[in-house]
Amino acid sequence: MDVWSILGDIVILLGASLIVGGVFSRFGQSPIVGYLIAGMALGGPGSINAVRSEAEIEAVAELGVALLLFSLGLEFSIKRLKELGAKPLLGGAVQVVLTILLASIGARLFGLQVREAIAFGAMVALSSTAVVLRILGERGEIEMPHGRNSLGVLLTQDLAVVPLALLMTILGGDGNPGEVAWNVTKLLVMATGLIIGLFILNKVATFALGTLTLRRNRELTVILAVVMGLGAAWASHAVGISPALGAFVAGMLLGSSAFATQIRADVSPLQVVLLTLFFGAAGMVADPIWIFKNWHIVGMVVLALTIGKLIIVWIIFRAFGQLTRVAAATSLCLAQVGEFAFVLGSIGRISGVVSKDTYALVVSAAIVSFFLSAFLVPLAPAFGGWMQKLMGSSVDTKSDATKSSDPPDVVIIGFGPAGQNAARALLDRGIRVTVLELSQDGVRKAQQLGFHAELGDATQSEVLAHARLNQCKAVVVTVPHHKSGLTILEHVRDHAPHVHVIVRSRYERHVEGMYAAGAHVVSGDEQEVGESLAKHLCEWLDRQSIPSPGTAPGAATA
Helix, strand or coil: CCHHHHHHHHHHHHHHHHHHHHHHHHCCCCHHHHHHHHHHHHCCCCCCCCCCCHHHHHHHHHHHHHHHHHHHHHHCCHHHHHHCCHHHHHHHHHHHHHHHHHHHHHHHHCCCCHHHHHHHHHHHCCCCHHHHHHHHHHCCCCCCHHHHHHHHHHHHHHHHHHHHHHHHHHHCCCCCHHHHHHHHHHHHHHHHHHHHHHHHHHHHHHHHHHCCCCCCCHHHHHHHHHHHHHHHHHHHHHCCCCHHHHHHHHHHHHHCCCCHHHHHHHHHHHHHHHHHHHHHHHHHHCCHHHHHHCHHHHHHHHHHHHHHHHHHHHHHHHHCCCCHHHHHHHHHHCCCCCCHHHHHHHHHHHHCCCCHHHHHHHHHHHHHHHHHHHHHHHHHHHHHHHHHHHCCCCCCCECCCCCCCCCCCEEEECCCHHHHHHHHCCCCCCCCEEEEECCHHHHHHHHHCCCEEEECCCCCHHHHHHCCHHHCCEEEECCCCHHHHHHHHHHHHHHCCCCEEEEEECCHHHHHHHHHCCCCEEEEHHHHHHHHHHHHHHHHHHHHCCCCCCCCCCHHHC
């Protein structure tokens, strides 16, 4: 097929995605559902066959997932990845193993042979990086606890793609143990060489660009992004590693450079286009006629997988000491079959371990799961609160300090750098302070300063009641996430309408909304930075004796 035919099919698919996705967005739903429906209607089995370049579009669409991981790598540099902590990454590894085990047992009970049952478990073990991170990013929830958990698990799952692909080949009976060991060693060597090569290329490129002016050479940062992002995806695919994983490593390496912000902005439009193609291509894989004829089987499998993965993730993060609300929200985000089911299923078909019917079932379940996720992932925070009440955890907090008998004078919600700076001004005033923080590190720091600290999610009204908020005199809300801060502010006004409320707003555009919700004082990060810059600039100008415009030259030194 010539390039113009492929281009025509891409335009048709994007145009249909624009219209159908726009309709869903107009009614408050995720446009991802519209993209999937557009793909199902235009191409693949059971469609009108308006798009015939399915294979070519799928190949292009894979770059969308790679660019999504590349952009996340820019956000989550190596330092930022460490800040995620070991729990999400370890939780992802445990989740993959448990899901494969339980799904394999279930498939075996329904008549699949041992090898095919294990292959089925491997295909459904991973969640959808493209769906989950796209929705969390749209809603601004990646920085929230359940968003960070989801990101850590999804990154671990991407790491698992390579060994799972190798497992599918082994299950097909290709190769003796010696050949398998050699293939594993070869992959590890190639992966190490790829990372070293990307590291060297990143250092050389950033050093070269560091001698130039970014404003006058914008095209060079675009070229750097293409070479690092798409080049890493191509190189990873060439050595048998997940392209998305290679792109993520490239993004992490660039994330510590001065060009990260600009590159993120430059690749964003291309990422949107390719991700839209990905969801359209995913819709083309499904056969709506087959799904309709076997709706009861597909529905049962989707229901079992959704509930099963939800329970597995919830149990894992509760065992790691996470709050009920956070664990439940994380589990709902990850309770779907991911896009790598298509990749692993194709490998299984080629190696002969996966039958045609099993492949069709998994693909159909993945498509239906995509549809459900577009509705379920946005409900994750509300689902977490509902589960907390259902489990009887009216107050889901753990206090490492003895509850003080007297009520607090000031409650500080959030004990990051902003909360710590606010608290230090109260150290020598003899004021009773209670700190509410969602991380153990924040609680520990507050206790080291001599404050009473409790581990709890302040977006839950029960937690605020437990902290005796209605008896305090002032509340300081320092959480950076806008939606969380607004929710906390609304609960504060409901519980204690008399208290003086000081709120931090990360962006200036949210300040008026905070005032409207009942804050007495809103401290905007951008305003504070601007005032600080202006102050230092004026002080420097005074020291330099630079006259203002229109002032006589001698007036400044008079």
